[in-house]
Amino acid sequence: MDKTCFYCQCECDDQVYYVSFYVSDEEREEALCPECYEEWLHGIKG
Numbered sequence: 001m002d003k004t005c006f007y008c009q010c011e012c013d014d015q016v017y018y019v020s021f022y023v024s025d026e027e028r029e030e031a032l033c034p035e036c037y038e039e040w041l042h043g044i045k046g
Contacts, residue, residue, distance in 0.1 A: 006030035007040075 003012045010033050017037040021028050032040060 003031040005033040005036050007032060007036040 003016045004010070005012055005016075012031060012033045015034050016031045017034070018029050019032055019037070019040060021030055
């Protein structure tokens, strides 16, 4: 199953991570490729 990365819009064929975002008090689960997931983790760690 092909998934598209929420940030960079690349196709994630082999590995995909799911993260939850809150938009207007609604939780959304989005797919991230490994590179964007690493950047996202770095961003929330500070």
